[in-house]
Each structure stands twice: as C-alpha cells, then as structure tokens.
Amino acid sequence: MLVLWIGALTFIIYITHWVYHWRNPRCNGKLPPGSMGFPFLGEAFQFFKSNATNDVPPFVKERMERYGPVFKTSIMGRPVIVSADPDLNHFVFLQEGQLFQSWYPDTFTELFGRQNVASFQGFMYKYLKNMVLSLFGPESLKNMLPEVERTDCRRLQQWSIQETVELKEATAAMIFHLTAKKLISYDEENATQKLRENFVAFMKGLISFPLKIPGAAYYKCLQGRKNAMKMLKNLLNERQAMPRKSRSDFFDFVLEELQKEGTTLTEKIALDLMFVLLFARFETTSLALTFAVKFLSDNPSVLKKLREEHETILRNRENTDSGLTWKEYKSMTYTFQFINETVRLANIVPVIFRKALREIQFKGYTIPAGWAVMVCPPAVHLNPTKYKDPLTFNPSRWEGVEINGATKNFMAFGGGMRFCVGADFSKVQMAVFLHCLVTKYKEGQITRCFIFANTLCVREQETKTHQNLEPSFRWEPVKGGNILRTPGLQFPGGFHIRLMEIN
Structure with missing residues (x-):
C-alpha cells in the first residue's frame, strides 16, 4: 500500500511539474x-x-x-x-x-x-513566384482585361433572368470559371466532373478545428482536397499525352518547365501550386465582392461617388461601343479607395504565420x-489611433494615400517578400465587376446601366449618349448578408439578391 501511495504521489508531482513548465515556458x-x-x-x-x-x-x-x-x-x-x-x-x-x-x-x-508555395523558402519560393507572375503579372492582366469584362457582363445578364441570386456563390462560380480557364483551359460549365464542387467542400472546413472524423468539417475539407488533386492529376496526364504546339495556359508553362533539363520543378509541386492558385483566386475575391456589394447597398452616398466615376469613364470615350481599357482601369481613383476600404474591413485573411x-x-x-x-x-486595420471610426465604411479615408504594397497599417494582401502575387488580379476582378455593375452591360445593341438607390436599377439605352435613361430593372437584397468568422470570413446564410424588370 505504501508503494502505491508513493507511486501516486510521484505521478502527481511529475504531472504538476510538467503542467507548470507547460504554462511557464523556459x-x-x-x-x-x-x-x-x-x-x-x-x-x-x-x-x-x-x-x-x-x-x-x-x-x-x-x-x-x-x-x-x-x-x-x-x-x-x-x-x-x-x-x-x-x-x-x-x-x-x-x-x-x-x-x-x-x-x-x-x-x-x-x-x-x-509542397505548397507557402512552405518553400529562398530560391524555390522566388522561382514559383515568378511562375505565377507570368500569368497574373501586370502585362498579362492588360491582355486579360477584355475577357474579364465580357465574363462579368455575361454573368450579370444571366442573373437578371433568375428569380434570385446568391451573390457569394455566383461571384465565386464566375471567378473560378475564368481562373480555371486561364490556368488549365478547364470549362466548368461543359465538364462532366465539376472541379469546383471539391473546392467548395474544401473551403467549408478550412480553418476549422482539426478533427479527422467522418462528418466533421475538417474531414470534409481533406476529402475535398483529395478529390480536387485527383482531378488535377488526371487533367495534367491528359495534357502530357496530347501536348499543344504553342503555350495557351499555365499548364503548358508547367509542362515546359517539367521537361527542362535540371529543372527544380516536380509534378507534385506543380499540382500543389495549381490547387492553391485555383482556391485563392476564387474564394478570397468572391468574399471581397460580396462584402463590396453589401457595403454599396448600405451606403448610398458611396454608391453615388462610385457611379459618377464610372459614368465619367463612359462619357470620355471616343467610341462608346469599345470595352474597358487599361488606361481607364488605372484611372479609377475612387474605385481603388473603395476596394482598399472593403478589404480593410472584410479582413478575409485573419492571421498570417511566421x-x-x-x-x-x-x-x-x-x-x-x-x-x-x-x-x-484585423487588429492593425481596426486600430482607432490610425483609422478614425475604424468600423465605419469610409472609402474617402484613402484619398491621397498611395498604396502599392503592404504598410505597417495595411496588410490585406500580406506583406514583405510574400506580398500576395495575385493582389493585382484580385483588384482587376473587383474593379471590372464594379464597373459593369454600376454602369452597363451590353446585349446586342442595347446597353443596360446598373445603378443603386437602396436598390439596383438596370437602365436600357437605345442611343449612345448615356442620357435620358429609363430604369428597366431594379435590384434589391432578398435575405442574408450576415457574417460569421471561424476565424475565417463566411456568409453562412449567403447574400441573396434579385434583379427584376420594372413594369
């Protein structure tokens, strides 16, 4: 009995000592x-x-x-x-x-x-970063701009004939379609297997408690990644079996690199990179766009200034039938202020680890x-000593502030050498979508212009003067819009809108 008591006491002392050192690290x-x-x-x-x-x-x-x-x-x-x-x-x-x-x-x-890009250091990280910039760098984005505008206008037109649209899901599908097309020439609408469904399953369990139990969010997340990687692997195998004569997408670039003598790129690294690029582009940007439209609907004065900037772009065009140019995009001063304020308050990336x-x-x-x-x-973006009334949506606070990267008080796209390589692509996506939303989309010879006044009106124009526009459609929130952070940002009930014809 004495031995048992001594053993128990020793065990208690050991545990107490261990817990003490756990709570008080050396x-x-x-x-x-x-x-x-x-x-x-x-x-x-x-x-x-x-x-x-x-x-x-x-x-x-x-x-x-x-x-x-x-x-x-x-x-x-x-x-x-x-x-x-x-x-x-x-x-x-x-x-x-x-x-x-x-x-x-x-x-x-x-x-x-x-072997994802975030895990690499030094030369390998710079190598992969340069690969990504070959697709999402400024020169490539200039060429991509017309396609982004066409995609956005076409989607808005499709939404106008639907009973309701869940904006987060709709914008995510739109951006995924364009990104997958540019990366791997994948057409989600006509594919027999839906690649994005696996990314949706993956996203729902991201930044959740890591329980590997069937039914748990983390488990579903792992399964979504597994299925998406299998599909990407099959697509890469198909491309290797039937190579193209000229480079047309990022897969072609990857295949060229894999075939180079002494290359540091492996198939595993390439597939992990592809997975991260597909996920990061559609998920983060669609969250930001949903937040942006929600802010517009709640702030009529902000909408008015944003719409005025984009209507000025239309009025200054020599050819009213031409699409958005890179010069026009770069002139969107208030739009970029609006985007900065949106991502500041959205805090889509809640933590960054080193x-x-x-x-x-x-x-x-x-x-x-x-x-x-x-x-x-978030603690930086909502610091009241740096941002007056930090929880107030106020794009004008960025007036005269030039931001080309991260600063001590703004890191929505990360910072340092790992500043998000897709930041410019996200800004293009947001700015062009807003341009289409608050001005027009074309359907044959008819130009429809979207405006808000607690609701969004689509105005039809038979002439090229942008004047005397009569509202033909209106927009209104239907339900949702509430957020949840776990700690990542979510819209658990979605944000549902309706585009309706005015009788």
Missing part, C-alpha cells in the same frame, strides 16, 4: 504576457470559436485588453507569439529569410499540401527560436 529573457492554455490543446477552442463581428476577433481583442498588443499563447500544442503591434508586424515581414520564415500549422500544411529562426529581442520581450509568430491584420 526563456533566456522575458516572454510576453499571456496564457498557454491547456496542455496539448492550448487555447485552440477559444481561437476557433465563431463570432459574428466586424471588430477585432474576440480571441485577440480580449487578450490585447488584458496583456497588450503582443502576447503569448498556444494553439494545438504549438507556442505562439500573437502580434497586434504594427512595428513588430513590419519587423517580421522585413526580416523574412533572415530572422523569420514562412510557417503554418501542420493542419494547414496538410490541407494545402506539403516562425522565429533564432532568439529575437523586441521592445523588452524575447521571442524564442522555433516559436511561431501570428500576425493579426
């Missing part, structure tokens, strides 16, 4: 304040807890109020320094490759592939080597 200096939560799990449940606010996520906001803008935590057993400090964020991005490197939790890596390569001192605190650093863009 450090050569002073760790930021904070809690490490429960052993193994850390504060994962609190981190993944859903909320319906446009404000700083409760997980971060509550700890900022208690500990300040830099604090420690643990998520799924991983020690993490959370940064809501613009100076630390800037330092992390600036020192990537020197003091920090890109890092994401094992669950994220499992979802996006062990890992400390060695021990780092910052403002009296120590970041131990090997610890993750979680940059929190």
